Amino acid sequence: MPLVVVCYKWVLDEADIRINADLSIDLSKAKGKISDYDKNAIEAAVQAAAALNGKVAGLTFGTADAKPSLKDALSRGMDEAWYINEPQASQADGAGTARVLAAAIKKMADVSLIICAEGASDTYARQTGPRIGALLDLPVVTSVGKLEISGNTLIATRVLDDCLQKVKVELPAVVAVLPEITSAPIPGLKAVLAAGKKPVTELKAQDLGVDLTPKSRVTEIKGYMMDRKNIIFNEGETAERVNNLVAALRKEGVV
Amino acid sequence: MAGIYIFSDRADIAAEIVGFARAAGKEAFVMALGEEAAQALTNAGADKIYAIDGDSELIESYAKDIAEFLIKAGAELFAVGATPRGRDLAARVAGYLDCAMASDVVSVEYHDNQLTCVRMLYGGAVQEKQVLSGLSVVTIPAGKFEPAQGESTIEALKLKADTRVSIVETAPIVKEGVDLSKAEKVVCVGMALDKEEDLQIARDLAAVLGAELGCTRSIAEERHWLPVESYIGISGAVIKPRLYISMGVSGQIQHVYGIRDANLIVAIDINEKAPIFKAADYGIVGDLYEVVPLLTEALKK
Ligand SMILES: Cc1cc2nc3c(=O)[nH]c(=O)nc-3n(C[C@H](O)[C@H](O)[C@H](O)COP(=O)(O)OP(=O)(O)OC[C@H]3O[C@@H](n4cnc5c(N)ncnc54)[C@H](O)[C@@H]3O)c2cc1C
Numbered sequence: 076m077p078l079v080v081v082c083y084k085w086v087l088d089e090a091d092i093r094i095n096a097d098l099s100i101d102l103s104k105a106k107g108k109i110s111d112y113d114k115n116a117i118e119a120a121v122q123a124a125a126a127l128n129g130k131v132a133g134l135t136f137g138t139a140d141a142k143p144s145l146k147d148a149l150s151r152g153m154d155e156a157w158y159i160n161e162p163q164a165s166q167a168d169g170a171g172t173a174r175v176l177a178a179a180i181k182k183m184a185d186v187s188l189i190i191c192a193e194g195a196s197d198t199y200a201r202q203t204g205p206r207i208g209a210l211l212d213l214p215v216v217t218s219v220g221k222l223e224i225s226g227n228t229l230i231a232t233r234v235l236d237d238c239l240q241k242v243k244v245e246l247p248a249v250v251a252v253l254p255e256i257t258s259a260p261i262p263g264l265k266a267v268l269a270a271g272k273k274p275v276t277e278l279k280a281q282d283l284g285v286d287l288t289p290k291s292r293v294t295e296i297k298g299y300m301m302d303r304k305n306i307i308f309n310e311g312e313t314a315e316r317v318n319n320l321v322a323a324l325r326k327e328g329v330v
Numbered sequence: 331m332a333g334i335y336i337f338s339d340r341a342d343i344a345a346e347i348v349g350f351a352r353a354a355g356k357e358a359f360v361m362a363l364g365e366e367a368a369q370a371l372t373n374a375g376a377d378k379i380y381a382i383d384g385d386s387e388l389i390e391s392y393a394k395d396i397a398e399f400l401i402k403a404g405a406e407l408f409a410v411g412a413t414p415r416g417r418d419l420a421a422r423v424a425g426y427l428d429c430a431m432a433s434d435v436v437s438v439e440y441h442d443n444q445l446t447c448v449r450m451l452y453g454g455a456v457q458e459k460q461v462l463s464g465l466s467v468v469t470i471p472a473g474k475f476e477p478a479q480g481e482s483t484i485e486a487l488k489l490k491a492d493t494r495v496s497i498v499e500t501a502p503i504v505k506e507g508v509d510l511s512k513a514e515k516v517v518c519v520g521m522a523l524d525k526e527e528d529l530q531i532a533r534d535l536a537a538v539l540g541a542e543l544g545c546t547r548s549i550a551e552e553r554h555w556l557p558v559e560s561y562i563g564i565s566g567a568v569i570k571p572r573l574y575i576s577m578g579v580s581g582q583i584q585h586v587y588g589i590r591d592a593n594l595i596v597a598i599d600i601n602e603k604a605p606i607f608k609a610a611d612y613g614i615v616g617d618l619y620e621v622v623p624l625l626t627e628a629l630k631k
Contacts, residue, residue, distance in 0.1 A: 209425025290430035
């Protein structure tokens with residue numbers, strides 16, 4: 076039975092990140108989530124598997140913190156999950172991440188389609204799909220806004236800067252999808268309950284024989300802070316608020 | 331030959347990356363797909379232009395052969411314009427080389443002959459500086475460097491393409507919108523608008539201000555109410571107008587990234603806790619359907 080593999084990442088919610096006055100970053104309040112666009116990719120994988128009469132395997136590479144992702148991911152319609160649980164994941168670069176994911180995919184049988192999202196909401200590097208394709212020497216299609224599958228042929232519409240480009244490829248292939256490809260429905264209670272019973276394969280990077288030494292070295296991390304006036308009119312009649320704003324804009328010389 | 335190898339499907343970005351190489355005192359070799367694309371680059375100041383000649387119209391399909399070519403040439407860096415095609419090609423080449431790559435850099439420079447890149451994490455909340463060693467790949471957005479100038483010669487380069495992906499059809503995207511990155515004033519609409527007709531409220535305000543209309547990603551990509559080049563943010567347009575006014579935009583970090591360099595930020599939102607107010611110079615808490623028409627009237631006076 077053809078297998079659709081969808082890669083997803085457990086990330087910290089950027090909205091919870093606090094920037095200290097010295098621009099150091101405070102992640103202590105940040106909760107985890109499945110990267111936003113990965114949820115759309117998971118749904119796209121579920122739809123693709125239906126078209127292929129196949130199954131969906133989720134694949135994630137993360138630290139022990141990523142464990143709670145499994146239930147959420149499995150409740151989104153996948154049949155099984157592969158979890159590469161690795162302390163070094165927090166320091167891995169794009170090269171290492173792709174090597175781990177590609178090595179895990181090699182262990183799976185009958186893979187006909189690998190789906191990644193456009194990019195993760197933390198690094199937004201947009202490398203993983205193409206890198207996996209290169210490591211497995213498979214054809215790659217990125218920036219995909221629409222997918223059609225008939226038989227073993229995949230037709231994808233790519234959204235590029237200057238055109239919509241429809242391309243054709245025989246499976247197996249790697250596809251990086253834009254979030255617009257499909258919405259990501261919130262799983263119902265039944266799906267959440269069923270998720271707990273689905274199989275999970277847990278491995279270490281070592282089991283896959285992958286060396287995770289990063290090829291790039293991070294030398295500095297700091298927060299970004301904007302310095303704005305923050306004058307907010309939130310009292311009085313609407314007309315009065317509007318007049319206050321207009322007066323301020325005139326004083327600033329922008330109207 | 332050592333040096334920086336460059337590709338962009340946009341000639342302007344290719345010339346800017348040559349400018350970067352020149353400023354770093356490095357040799358610059360530009361690659362282009364086909365003779366015509368190469369011709370468009372003859373005044374970009376490169377040491378040489380390679381016109382790739384092969385069996386695919388998709389530059390991405392040459393990734394494997396380009397990776398081999400870079401090794402043989404002794405390249406020190408593959409620098410690619412950060413466009414959808416460029417990002418794809420760059421990451422695939424990095425995959426074949428299994429090397430370091432920095433995507434969509436905020437800045438890139440040689441510091442003590444070490445390649446140092448700054449990039450954004452978490453939608454722009456965090457900046458990361460990294461040093462890449464060995465043959466590496468970077469993608470560079472438009473507008474980072476002064477374009478180089480000067481004539482260069484073209485040399486044909488036969489490469490083998492992976493022809494497993496082929497083009498079925500191409501529909502050009504007609505640019506309907508304006509180049510927001512050059513706009514003096516921008517009115518920005520968010521998902522608060524109930525229906526497409528309500529864009530008129532924003533258009534009326536834009537008209538009295540002499541402003542262009544922009545939007546958040548979802549308005550363009552999900553609802554398709556405005557062209558894609560109208561959306562502002564980390565994956566869209568990065569703008570620096572004198573005045574930016576938003577209505578019904580929550581101000582998530584990815585959007586705010588695109589307006590950081592605005593001179594004055596004004597926000598209208600019904601929720602006083604919306605993050606946009608933290609990014610704003612001035613704001614009104616209120617229903618846009620009430621506030622904006624009043625604002626438009628008041629500005630007419
Ligand atoms: C990797 C990544 C990249 C992204 N890149 C971008 C990008 O480049 N650009 C971008 O814009 N987004 C981007 N996003 C999406 C971004 O995170 C937000 O989802 C998006 O910007 C929200 O759009 P919005 O403000 O229009 O909608 P919402 O977040 O839904 O906000 C709507 C706002 O309208 C207010 N409102 C509702 N009714 C009214 C009313 N009657 N009057 C006044 N106010 C009202 C609400 O209080 C709310 O604040 C990206 C996300 C990810 C994960």
